[in-house]
Amino acid sequence: MSRRIQYSNNGAAKVIVVIADIAALILGLWILFALLDANRANDLVSAVHAASLWLAGWSHDLFTMDAEWLRTVLNYGLPAVLYVFVGHLLAARIRRV
Secondary structure: OOOOOOOOOOHHHHHHHHHHHHHHHHHHHHHHHHHOOOOOOOHHHHHHHHHHHHHOHHHOOOOOOOOHHHHHHHHHHHHHHHHHHHHHHHHHHHHHO
16 A cells, blocks of 8 residues: 555645645746846746745845856755745645644
């Protein structure tokens, strides 16, 4: 018997996982846009940047490397990883209750 956690039976757990994954997706998308030097005047790029600034506001300038690409990956990647980790952990706890 598999001990895999299933979120389909609990709506609250599913909502938490979806929100955490969307937050991580937005942050990951911004990292991709920044690394590829996307046009910041574009509406999509601008919206993703604004959302990522809000989502990663607590980690702004946490890392201050000289290499801009590394600074972007760390300052936006850490929140993305934490949102997924904490979101899935919280959803698993809710599911077990």
